[in-house]
Amino acid sequence: MTSALPKTSSILASLGQAAFIWDIATDAITWTEHAGAVFSDIPPGLLATGAQFSKLIEPTRTIRSEALASSPPAQSGKAAPYRIEYGVRTSTSEPLLWIEETGCWFAGPNGRPARAQGIVRVNNERHAREEQLLKLSRHDPLTGELNRTYLVASLAEAIEEAARFRTSCAFMLIGIDHLARINDAFGFDVADAVISEIGKRIRTRLRGGDILGRFSGNKFGLILKNCSVDDMHVAAERFLTGIRHEVVPTESGPVSVTASIGAITVPRHARNIGEAINRAHETLDLAKRRRSGSFAVWRPNIERDAQRRVNIRVTDEIVTALNERRIAMAFEPVVEANSRKLAFHECLIRMEQDDGQILLAPDIVPVAERLGLIRLVDHRVLELVVEQLAASPNVQLSLNISPETTMDPEWWASIESLMRAHGGIAERLIIEITETIAIHDLDDLRRFVTRLKNFGSRIAIDDFGAGYTSFRNLRKLGVDIVKIDGAFVQNIARSADDRAFVQTLIDLARRLQIKTVAEWVQDEHAAIMLRDWGCDYIQGRLIGLASSKRQWDIAAEMALPAAS
Template structure:
């Protein structure tokens, strides 16, 4: 290699580059000037030969010779180009210099590489960017721990290893309690501070080899290697205490935080990553329901497994019944407490089975709600009720909807479409929502009530008295009817407490101009009491249970529910 002019050598140095010629036979390397500015901490002797230079290369010392000898191309006189990347450092305590080397090798008489001419370029910044991108693809940006994808991948690897070596470990999900409240009270930035601190508190309590990752917004997943059931209990308490014992300092002030843990022993009770995650999530949910800040480990449960089999069967039956139009209505009469004239009918969902028998609402609705099918059921019920109202212009019907449906935009689209298609139906429709829905978010429910009343429909609160809704909230919601929970009504003839409670509810509702319906009326004695207290309507065994027959077909004239006063 002819010497590079000083000016060109200076330019290369400014660019963080150096040119070289490597004679393969003698192993000598000749470099351009200003080499010290490119490799400031590397002795010149380590740069003088290919063998000495290779001793500093990471991660694979033979990368330069492999690039030459591994090429399938032949030198036709113009050389064979190559390009490689590697790191170099003279001692292990020094920082790695990342190098991009490109050049050509030229063959000798035997056709094998005899000389190399090339340029090396320092490329620390690009390598740092690539490392950062790799880290971001694997790690959660807020906490720096593994993200969900790589956490689950680590869990799967641990399961495979445990099954191969007949060992065991624990998989835990740690959920920060009431993080939504912190979001609402202080803002998301403070909640992020809490998440970061909790991650650090978990991290410092891990052993070497344990794996930590952020599973979701408020949850962390842990893979605790070689962890028995007894070890799992000890570890869980250590994590819980580490999180709860010290307040979390934030820019908005100190915040007290607790967490709950659900865990599963693997592979004893979970033989796949999906199974481990599901069972840890299940136990975490149960732990939170029992008491915030608690720990629960998954255990086999015969009753739970049997119920799941039932759920699976009922789910399949519900979907099939929906597809085959076997979801039908039963109609339970609600009558005037004084005259016993029909006022309206409550529509109750039934599902006809293959054998002709019917599943009742208590068998259908809880499973449908739990498994996310209730919105489909509610859509079908709405269609059936509107169809009945359209076919019988003098009839008034009520239908129950689930909590999820109150916020379902598709349900709203359906009811708006049906109301436009069937004028006059909305005024004869009563929509019942449970009291528990009414007290969850007054503002949201108020919007729901307002939209329905704009159609001309009435709103009833079902099971009133079970959820402790205040009458002030009833007035804010603008409901038309309250249906007093039958649990308080059925024993009013024997229970002074129930009599007092029901009588008070009726009196307060009357003062607010809200109609009352007493559910589960069993006998004439109870009906007489309710009439004398001023209850507007009654329903229950005394009046008649739900039937698939349409009673209004047998009536000469249907009574109309009086307007709310």
């Protein structure tokens, strides 16, 4: 190898580069004299011709000649530039040397490349950075497994492949149980260590061709190709055993961990990635509800699918009814147990359908709560109740609100605005809160109750006895009324246990100066028993079922006759 430019050669060598001239017709390559410093441990004979040099190139040996052919044609007397990157390896035991080649070629009489010249340089560091960036773009930084984007893309490919070749594969979601507890007890760094270790345990139990990725914070997604239902059960048990068999060592000490798995067979039960992911999620939730550390497989369920169709229909009807102002109120009387005089009305939601049929609260509220529409419904109900109170100065109404509404700042803004716009209505409004709210959000509920009582409204706990709220908590909250769950009231004439329970509740409430309402009072005998025990108010079939009334009819309602 010789060079006509020794000074240029020295400069290139100091930069870790070498220049060449490639006579394509003879295939001879002439290098600057310091090329050996760039291609260390490569015999000069392997650099002498294009054919010999191509034997060292990976991954595509013909990359240099293809680059010349694919670059723009050279005009007469002008050079056509090109730039390529490739790896060079002298033996299987040596690491790959990444080379960046920048040059130009000149055409011969036939217009094809006749001569090329350029510069090569080692590019290992930049290539390593690009590889690292590519890896980070595809892999989860904590576990090193595929991130969600590439996992989902791999799932789409697996579903398409399985459908094309009429094979079966499985998609699993593996969720670490109670990771939030680990966060709270030990800190996020320990939780991260647990996630990383669980990923390793799953990885060591995969077959060749299986694909693992981190789906979300505490979930791994797993694609098992060529996997039957029986294979899926065996694999799931292998993963669950591997996770729970040994504690996870962390800097804060050993942590005992279990995981649950939800799985689905594709494409049999999921024709696309949306169905596969949603149904695997659904099945994982089912497994977790059953017990921690369990496995469930998605199966078609006619009743579930029918209920979902109903949910979709009712959701559409609720939104349409809200827009068309077809949400209305019915009013169920609550009377004094002694005199049977009207005390107040409980407001119950009603919705008129397009066909004129009326949907009751049990048909509307649960669906609205599940599908996130209850906030809109409660806003409309509040408007109707305030409108009724403003139009009927002698009426008192109670309004039952859902758990989400108690913490909704927009609901608070609405009620404060309405209270200020209609002076005096707050004192005639009773807000009913279900007992389950008092259990789970006692501190927040106390603030909620305080704000309402500052307006002058009263607070009632609805369905008391169905949950686990203590009278001690009710006293802390400053509750005015307790409504005894009707499931206990309706059978007091026949059940000694229910009689003892209801009588005890009434007695405790009286000692704490809390008024009581007995729901679902069915007959006169039960009403007299409740009166004699000291119950303040009763409501139910005996008193009268809820009915829709015009605003001016409510105030004129006559008091019901007292029992003889």
